Amino acid sequence: MQTPHQTPTQIDHSLQNILQQQHNYQAHALSVDQAQQIIQAFIQPVQESEYVNLLSAFERILAQDIASPIDVPAHDNSAMDGFAFNGESLHTNGDLSLTVVGQALAGHPFLGQVQRGECIRIMTGAVMPNNCDTVVPQELTERMPTENSNSDQIRFSTHRLRAGDNRRLRGEDLSLGKIALSKGKRITPADLGLLASLGLAQIEVKRKVKIAYFSTGDELRSLGESLDAGSVYDSNRYTIYGMLQSLGCEMIDMGVVADDPEQLEQALRRACEQADAIITSGGVSVGTADYTKQIMSKLGEVEFWTLGMRPGRPMAFGKIRSQNHSAYLFGLPGNPVAVMVTFYFFVRQALQTLMGAHTASLISIPAISKKAIRKRKGRTEYQRGIVTKNAEGKLEVCVTGSQGSGILRSMSEANCMIVLPDESSDINAGDMVQIILFEGLI
Structure with a gap:
């Protein structure tokens, strides 16, 4: 997945240069901004097309x-229904009378000549005839009786019209x-x-990028299986499926992998052979059964694995290799909310870059915090919020309730994310905070 002019070794050296330039870089304690910059600098777009x-x-x-x-358009044409004529006639003050000598419809142009003092009836999108550059809207005209029953005349005020009005130009x-x-x-x-x-x-x-994904954990059960003591249904794969689907990825669902180093290594090798990137959930913290970082180091490189954020502190990023293939690896936390937060604020933009798509930072907007929010200084926090407009038309936001990283309902009920940066501390009611709307994101 390197560019045509870069070997894997050159890419790895480039990454080391990026890491060295990061202020206070530590793989085990990285700020959100540092992690985002490293990922974006490291990802190389796919080259194939169809x-x-x-x-x-x-x-x-x-x-x-x-x-x-x-x-x-391919021709000058009328921007509305009305009457087309030569705008030089508008030098007169007051009312102007013109004789109607034909009509032009969309797809059926008028082929005759329009002389001074004449006009044609014209419909929206119809080609403007030669010697006509102005259209008077139909509602501004009145029909005038004439002695000759074979011709019509219209009259309108010239004060509301200028030469060239209501004409769309070619190109x-x-x-x-x-x-x-x-x-x-x-x-x-x-x-x-x-x-x-x-x-x-x-x-x-x-071409569509191929993303392999799986969940890790002995406690996970697939839908349709019964729950025994200490087990839970695997929800993360379904959440990840929905997020990948919205990006238009080709997905490879590899199911649930047990907390076993050998099984995890086999799963990662299989995924690497098939996919451009791999997303795992669970197994990246410091527990005795968390093997993802260990296996990543064996198969490739781990560039970082812990972030100064909440939720989502344990997140790993790197690259693994298997024979002649390589794949980026995003090791996401196991808690459901942390999976979504890390995906939207790290993985989403990385996959867009991998696709070769234009990428842009998520747009945040200010809102008034309706209630106090507890916040520890020194880490970025993502609180799930509900934003509404108050009587004055200003945006107000409050959290959805308990913000535990395992409470997926807090994401389901929310319509925005409240982003509290590293340097901020407790938020008081009435303070301004930055929010990112879910509309267009989720």
Whole structure:
């Protein structure tokens, strides 16, 4: 998964340079900002691409810039229903009367000539005829009786109109050769329409990245199995599935792996052979049965494994190798909320980079804390919140209740994340805090 001009050794050396440049870098105690920077600098996008039909391109990542093969629109055309005429007639003050000599519909242009003192009835999107550059909206005109029953006349005030009004110019949306969509763009519904307007039936997109994922723990049971003393149902794989699905990844569900070093090593080797990246949940803390970091070190490198944050303090990142394959590895905590927090604030952007997609930092907005929030200085905390508007139209937020990292209901009920940075301490009611909305994220 290296770039064409970088060998794995060169990438590893580059990573060491990045780590050395980090202020107070310690693999076992990393700040959120440091971890995010290291991951983003380390991840290399996939290089392979494929051509797909337009209807299969939704939410895929463009592999190349799309240059417009045509002018859009292809002709000057009317922006509304009305009457087209030459704007030079507007030099007169007061009312202007014009004789209607024909009409133009979308797809059916007027082929005659429009002389001074004349106009044609024109519909939205219809081609503007020669010698016409202005459209008066239909609702601003009145029909005038004429002695000749074969022709109509209209009259309107010139005070509300200027030459060139209500005309869309050729190439106004896109001119021939202009970049319509850039490499790395995730295709949206609007993009599908734009590409169709250019007449493109196929486009080149990045191949889907392959993500293998599994949960670890002797206490985990799959759905359909009975629960015995001390066991719980594995929810993390379903949460991870949903988060990966929203990114458009190709997923490899490897089930549950027991707390056994040999089984974990075999699972990681199999995953490495099949996937670009691996996501595990559980097994990255300091418990006697937590083997992920140990096996990662054996198969590759562990770049960090503990973060100054809550929830999600035990998180490992690195790369493992198996024969001629390599894969990035994200070892997430076992607690359900911590899985989601670490995914959204670390893994999500990393996978977007791996896909070759444009990436941007999550947008935070200010809100008033309705109640006091306890916060320990020196670590970043992510509290689950419910944001609403008060009577004055200002955003107010409160936590969802108990913020334990095992209480998945706190994520299900929330509509935002309250982000409390390292340097902050206890929050008082009425203080401003930063929030990140779940809309567009989850």
